[in-house]
Amino acid sequence: MSSFQQNNSGANNECGCNLEEKLKEIEKLRKEVNRLNNVLEIRNNDIKATSKRCDNLRKECEDLKKMKKTPGEEDKLLVLEKNQMLEEKDNELYRLRKELHKKKYDVANFIPHHCKIVDKSRYFDGVVIRENITYSEKRRERNSTISSFNLLFSPTLGLIRAINKSGNKKTKLGKWYHFRVNDPRRKNNGGAPYTIDAATTKDPHRVRSLRGTEIIESQVVFLLHTTLDYGALYNEYFEDKCLNLILFSEALRLSIRNQLLFKHGEVKLSMKIKLREDYEELFRYDHTRPLFEVISVTVDNTFY
Secondary structure (H helix, E strand, C coil): CHHHHHHHHHHHHHHHHHHHHHHHHHHHHHHHHHHHHHHHHHHHHHHHHHHHHHHHHHHHHHHHHHCCCCCCCHHHHHHHHHHHHHHHHHHHHHHHHHHHHHHHHCCCCCCCCCCCCCCCCCCEEEEEEEEEEECCHHHHHHCCCEEEEEEEEECCCEEEEEEEECCECCCCCCCEEEEEEECCCCCCCCCCCCHHHHCEEEEEEECCCCCEEEEECCEEEEEEEEEEEHHHHHCCEEEECCCEEEECCHHHHHHHHHHCCCCCCEEEEEEEEEECCCHHHHHHHCCCCCCEEEEEEEECCCCC
Protein backbone atom coordinates (compact mmCIF):
# COMPACT_ATOMS: atom_id res chain seq x y z
CA MET A 1 0.00 0.00 0.00
CA SER A 2 2.77 2.31 0.96
CA SER A 3 4.58 1.46 -2.30
CA PHE A 4 1.51 2.43 -4.34
CA GLN A 5 1.20 5.77 -2.54
CA GLN A 6 4.84 6.57 -3.26
CA ASN A 7 4.43 5.72 -6.98
CA ASN A 8 1.24 7.81 -7.18
CA SER A 9 2.94 10.74 -5.50
CA GLY A 10 5.74 10.59 -8.06
CA ALA A 11 3.21 10.60 -10.91
CA ASN A 12 1.49 13.66 -9.46
CA ASN A 13 4.81 15.48 -9.17
CA GLU A 14 5.62 14.65 -12.80
CA CYS A 15 2.19 15.86 -14.01
CA GLY A 16 2.60 19.08 -12.02
CA CYS A 17 5.98 19.75 -13.58
CA ASN A 18 4.65 19.08 -17.07
CA LEU A 19 1.71 21.46 -16.55
CA GLU A 20 3.96 24.24 -15.27
CA GLU A 21 6.31 23.85 -18.24
CA LYS A 22 3.39 23.89 -20.68
CA LEU A 23 2.02 27.08 -19.11
CA LYS A 24 5.42 28.73 -19.46
CA GLU A 25 5.62 27.60 -23.09
CA ILE A 26 2.13 28.92 -23.81
CA GLU A 27 3.04 32.30 -22.26
CA LYS A 28 6.21 32.38 -24.31
CA LEU A 29 4.25 31.65 -27.49
CA ARG A 30 1.70 34.37 -26.60
CA LYS A 31 4.49 36.95 -26.25
CA GLU A 32 5.94 35.87 -29.57
CA VAL A 33 2.55 36.24 -31.26
CA ASN A 34 2.18 39.75 -29.81
CA ARG A 35 5.67 40.67 -31.00
CA LEU A 36 4.92 39.43 -34.51
CA ASN A 37 1.62 41.32 -34.55
CA ASN A 38 3.44 44.52 -33.57
CA VAL A 39 6.04 43.94 -36.27
CA LEU A 40 3.28 43.31 -38.79
CA GLU A 41 1.45 46.49 -37.80
CA ILE A 42 4.63 48.55 -38.11
CA ARG A 43 5.33 47.00 -41.48
CA ASN A 44 1.80 47.63 -42.70
CA ASN A 45 2.04 51.27 -41.64
CA ASP A 46 5.37 51.59 -43.37
CA ILE A 47 3.93 50.03 -46.50
CA LYS A 48 1.02 52.46 -46.46
CA ALA A 49 3.36 55.43 -46.01
CA THR A 50 5.68 54.21 -48.73
CA SER A 51 2.74 53.59 -51.02
CA LYS A 52 1.49 57.11 -50.44
CA ARG A 53 4.92 58.57 -51.21
CA CYS A 54 5.08 56.47 -54.37
CA ASP A 55 1.65 57.72 -55.46
CA ASN A 56 2.73 61.31 -54.89
CA LEU A 57 5.95 60.76 -56.79
CA ARG A 58 4.08 59.08 -59.61
CA LYS A 59 1.69 62.02 -59.85
CA GLU A 60 4.58 64.48 -59.91
CA CYS A 61 6.22 62.46 -62.68
CA GLU A 62 2.97 62.33 -64.67
CA ASP A 63 2.56 66.09 -64.30
CA LEU A 64 6.11 66.60 -65.50
CA LYS A 65 5.51 64.37 -68.51
CA LYS A 66 2.36 66.29 -69.38
CA MET A 67 4.40 69.47 -69.43
CA LYS A 68 6.65 67.85 -72.04
CA LYS A 69 9.90 69.08 -70.62
CA THR A 70 13.14 67.80 -72.02
CA PRO A 71 15.24 65.33 -69.94
CA GLY A 72 17.44 67.03 -67.41
CA GLU A 73 15.03 69.89 -66.74
CA GLU A 74 12.79 67.97 -64.34
CA ASP A 75 14.97 68.63 -61.31
CA LYS A 76 15.21 72.31 -62.14
CA LEU A 77 11.47 72.47 -62.57
CA LEU A 78 10.86 70.86 -59.19
CA VAL A 79 13.22 73.34 -57.55
CA LEU A 80 11.47 76.25 -59.26
CA GLU A 81 8.06 74.95 -58.20
CA LYS A 82 9.19 74.51 -54.61
CA ASN A 83 10.73 77.98 -54.58
CA GLN A 84 7.51 79.42 -55.93
CA MET A 85 5.49 77.62 -53.25
CA LEU A 86 7.88 78.87 -50.60
CA GLU A 87 7.61 82.43 -51.90
CA GLU A 88 3.81 82.20 -51.80
CA LYS A 89 3.92 80.95 -48.20
CA ASP A 90 6.34 83.74 -47.25
CA ASN A 91 4.02 86.31 -48.82
CA GLU A 92 1.06 84.87 -46.93
CA LEU A 93 3.04 84.89 -43.68
CA TYR A 94 4.07 88.51 -44.28
CA ARG A 95 0.45 89.44 -44.97
CA LEU A 96 -0.74 87.75 -41.76
CA ARG A 97 2.02 89.37 -39.69
CA LYS A 98 1.16 92.76 -41.18
CA GLU A 99 -2.52 92.20 -40.39
CA LEU A 100 -1.66 91.14 -36.83
CA HIS A 101 0.58 94.20 -36.39
CA LYS A 102 -2.22 96.45 -37.63
CA LYS A 103 -4.72 94.94 -35.19
CA LYS A 104 -2.32 95.28 -32.26
CA TYR A 105 -0.73 98.67 -32.92
CA ASP A 106 -2.73 100.66 -35.51
CA VAL A 107 -5.58 101.48 -33.15
CA ALA A 108 -6.16 105.24 -33.52
CA ASN A 109 -9.74 106.37 -34.19
CA PHE A 110 -10.93 108.17 -37.29
CA ILE A 111 -12.07 111.70 -36.44
CA PRO A 112 -14.57 113.17 -38.94
CA HIS A 113 -13.84 116.45 -40.66
CA HIS A 114 -14.55 119.61 -38.64
CA CYS A 115 -17.48 120.58 -40.83
CA LYS A 116 -19.32 117.26 -40.67
CA ILE A 117 -22.53 117.44 -38.64
CA VAL A 118 -22.48 115.21 -35.55
CA ASP A 119 -25.13 112.51 -35.09
CA LYS A 120 -27.26 113.75 -32.16
CA SER A 121 -28.40 110.23 -31.20
CA ARG A 122 -24.89 108.88 -30.84
CA TYR A 123 -22.97 108.72 -27.54
CA PHE A 124 -19.32 109.69 -27.16
CA ASP A 125 -16.65 109.39 -24.48
CA GLY A 126 -14.32 112.26 -23.65
CA VAL A 127 -11.99 113.68 -21.02
CA VAL A 128 -11.85 117.28 -19.78
CA ILE A 129 -8.47 118.71 -20.81
CA ARG A 130 -9.09 122.38 -19.88
CA GLU A 131 -11.64 124.04 -17.66
CA ASN A 132 -13.17 127.46 -17.05
CA ILE A 133 -12.28 128.97 -20.42
CA THR A 134 -13.87 132.40 -20.52
CA TYR A 135 -16.32 133.18 -23.30
CA SER A 136 -15.94 136.33 -25.32
CA GLU A 137 -17.96 139.35 -24.20
CA LYS A 138 -20.01 139.17 -27.39
CA ARG A 139 -21.09 135.62 -26.66
CA ARG A 140 -21.84 136.34 -23.03
CA GLU A 141 -24.06 139.21 -24.07
CA ARG A 142 -26.10 136.79 -26.19
CA ASN A 143 -26.58 134.37 -23.27
CA SER A 144 -25.91 135.79 -19.83
CA THR A 145 -26.40 132.42 -18.09
CA ILE A 146 -23.22 131.07 -19.69
CA SER A 147 -20.11 131.91 -17.68
CA SER A 148 -17.44 129.76 -19.34
CA PHE A 149 -16.85 126.38 -20.92
CA ASN A 150 -14.64 123.33 -20.46
CA LEU A 151 -12.85 121.70 -23.34
CA LEU A 152 -13.03 117.92 -23.82
CA PHE A 153 -11.03 115.58 -26.01
CA SER A 154 -13.03 112.72 -27.48
CA PRO A 155 -11.16 109.88 -29.27
CA THR A 156 -13.85 109.67 -31.97
CA LEU A 157 -14.87 113.32 -32.18
CA GLY A 158 -11.83 115.47 -31.41
CA LEU A 159 -12.20 118.68 -29.39
CA ILE A 160 -15.63 119.74 -28.15
CA ARG A 161 -16.95 122.25 -25.60
CA ALA A 162 -18.93 121.58 -22.42
CA ILE A 163 -20.87 124.70 -21.44
CA ASN A 164 -20.65 125.95 -17.84
CA LYS A 165 -23.83 127.78 -16.94
CA SER A 166 -23.87 130.02 -13.90
CA GLY A 167 -23.71 127.89 -10.76
CA ASN A 168 -23.98 124.66 -12.73
CA LYS A 169 -20.58 123.34 -13.74
CA LYS A 170 -21.09 119.76 -14.85
CA THR A 171 -17.62 118.56 -15.82
CA LYS A 172 -14.30 118.46 -13.97
CA LEU A 173 -10.72 118.61 -15.15
CA GLY A 174 -9.11 115.22 -15.84
CA LYS A 175 -12.39 113.27 -15.55
CA TRP A 176 -13.94 111.11 -18.28
CA TYR A 177 -17.56 111.57 -19.39
CA HIS A 178 -20.17 109.86 -21.55
CA PHE A 179 -22.33 112.31 -23.53
CA ARG A 180 -24.37 113.13 -26.59
CA VAL A 181 -23.93 116.24 -28.71
CA ASN A 182 -25.93 119.39 -29.39
CA ASP A 183 -25.18 120.44 -32.95
CA PRO A 184 -27.22 123.39 -34.32
CA ARG A 185 -25.64 123.25 -37.79
CA ARG A 186 -28.01 122.41 -40.63
CA LYS A 187 -25.64 122.30 -43.58
CA ASN A 188 -22.95 119.70 -44.12
CA ASN A 189 -20.55 121.50 -46.41
CA GLY A 190 -17.19 123.21 -46.37
CA GLY A 191 -18.71 126.53 -45.35
CA ALA A 192 -20.20 125.28 -42.08
CA PRO A 193 -18.60 126.29 -38.76
CA TYR A 194 -16.14 123.88 -37.19
CA THR A 195 -17.47 121.34 -34.69
CA ILE A 196 -15.37 122.85 -31.90
CA ASP A 197 -17.10 126.23 -32.49
CA ALA A 198 -20.65 124.99 -33.11
CA ALA A 199 -21.32 121.79 -31.14
CA THR A 200 -21.44 121.23 -27.38
CA THR A 201 -21.85 118.26 -25.06
CA LYS A 202 -25.33 117.24 -23.89
CA ASP A 203 -26.12 115.57 -20.53
CA PRO A 204 -22.56 114.45 -19.71
CA HIS A 205 -22.19 111.89 -16.94
CA ARG A 206 -19.08 110.45 -15.33
CA VAL A 207 -17.66 107.12 -16.48
CA ARG A 208 -14.62 105.13 -15.45
CA SER A 209 -11.33 106.54 -16.69
CA LEU A 210 -10.33 105.14 -20.06
CA ARG A 211 -6.80 106.37 -19.35
CA GLY A 212 -5.45 107.31 -15.94
CA THR A 213 -4.94 111.01 -15.27
CA GLU A 214 -3.32 113.29 -12.75
CA ILE A 215 -3.38 117.07 -12.47
CA ILE A 216 -0.01 118.82 -12.39
CA GLU A 217 -0.04 122.63 -12.20
CA SER A 218 -3.59 122.75 -13.64
CA GLN A 219 -2.58 120.56 -16.57
CA VAL A 220 -3.88 117.07 -17.27
CA VAL A 221 -1.17 114.41 -17.46
CA PHE A 222 -2.15 110.97 -18.75
CA LEU A 223 -0.64 107.78 -17.32
CA LEU A 224 -0.25 105.16 -20.01
CA HIS A 225 0.99 101.56 -19.72
CA THR A 226 1.39 100.15 -23.18
CA THR A 227 3.16 97.53 -25.27
CA LEU A 228 4.91 98.59 -28.47
CA ASP A 229 6.76 96.69 -31.13
CA TYR A 230 10.50 97.41 -31.07
CA GLY A 231 10.18 98.98 -34.52
CA ALA A 232 7.93 101.69 -33.02
CA LEU A 233 11.01 103.06 -31.23
CA TYR A 234 12.10 104.41 -34.61
CA ASN A 235 8.80 106.17 -35.40
CA GLU A 236 8.01 109.75 -34.42
CA TYR A 237 4.57 108.81 -33.11
CA PHE A 238 2.54 105.74 -32.10
CA GLU A 239 -1.17 105.03 -31.76
CA ASP A 240 -3.44 104.58 -28.75
CA LYS A 241 -7.15 103.76 -28.94
CA CYS A 242 -8.08 106.46 -26.40
CA LEU A 243 -5.60 109.26 -27.23
CA ASN A 244 -5.15 108.45 -30.94
CA LEU A 245 -1.77 109.65 -32.27
CA ILE A 246 0.90 110.46 -29.69
CA LEU A 247 4.14 112.25 -30.51
CA PHE A 248 7.23 110.32 -29.31
CA SER A 249 10.44 112.37 -29.40
CA GLU A 250 13.68 110.93 -30.77
CA ALA A 251 15.51 111.67 -27.51
CA LEU A 252 13.07 109.55 -25.46
CA ARG A 253 13.02 106.77 -28.06
CA LEU A 254 16.81 106.66 -28.11
CA SER A 255 16.98 106.44 -24.31
CA ILE A 256 14.70 103.38 -24.39
CA ARG A 257 16.62 101.71 -27.23
CA ASN A 258 19.84 102.11 -25.25
CA GLN A 259 18.31 100.32 -22.27
CA LEU A 260 17.17 97.23 -24.19
CA LEU A 261 19.27 94.10 -24.53
CA PHE A 262 17.21 92.66 -27.39
CA LYS A 263 16.60 94.59 -30.59
CA HIS A 264 13.35 92.87 -31.53
CA GLY A 265 9.98 91.80 -30.14
CA GLU A 266 7.64 93.77 -27.91
CA VAL A 267 8.56 96.37 -25.30
CA LYS A 268 6.43 97.19 -22.25
CA LEU A 269 6.52 100.87 -21.39
CA SER A 270 5.10 103.21 -18.76
CA MET A 271 4.57 106.78 -19.97
CA LYS A 272 3.40 110.19 -18.92
CA ILE A 273 1.66 112.13 -21.67
CA LYS A 274 0.41 115.70 -21.95
CA LEU A 275 -1.20 118.01 -24.50
CA ARG A 276 1.13 119.58 -27.03
CA GLU A 277 1.70 123.31 -27.13
CA ASP A 278 -0.86 125.06 -29.34
CA TYR A 279 -2.90 121.84 -29.52
CA GLU A 280 -6.07 123.72 -30.48
CA GLU A 281 -4.35 125.48 -33.35
CA LEU A 282 -2.88 122.15 -34.49
CA PHE A 283 -6.33 120.56 -34.37
CA ARG A 284 -7.95 123.33 -36.37
CA TYR A 285 -5.19 123.18 -38.99
CA ASP A 286 -5.31 119.40 -39.40
CA HIS A 287 -7.69 117.34 -37.22
CA THR A 288 -5.69 114.15 -37.93
CA ARG A 289 -2.42 115.36 -36.35
CA PRO A 290 -1.15 114.21 -32.92
CA LEU A 291 -2.47 116.39 -30.08
CA PHE A 292 -0.51 114.65 -27.33
CA GLU A 293 3.18 114.01 -26.65
CA VAL A 294 5.21 111.77 -24.36
CA ILE A 295 7.01 113.70 -21.63
CA SER A 296 8.58 110.74 -19.78
CA VAL A 297 8.93 107.01 -20.39
CA THR A 298 10.43 103.98 -18.64
CA VAL A 299 10.72 100.30 -19.50
CA ASP A 300 8.18 98.41 -17.39
CA ASN A 301 7.89 94.64 -17.07
CA THR A 302 5.55 94.70 -14.09
CA PHE A 303 2.20 95.13 -15.85
CA TYR A 304 0.27 92.61 -17.93
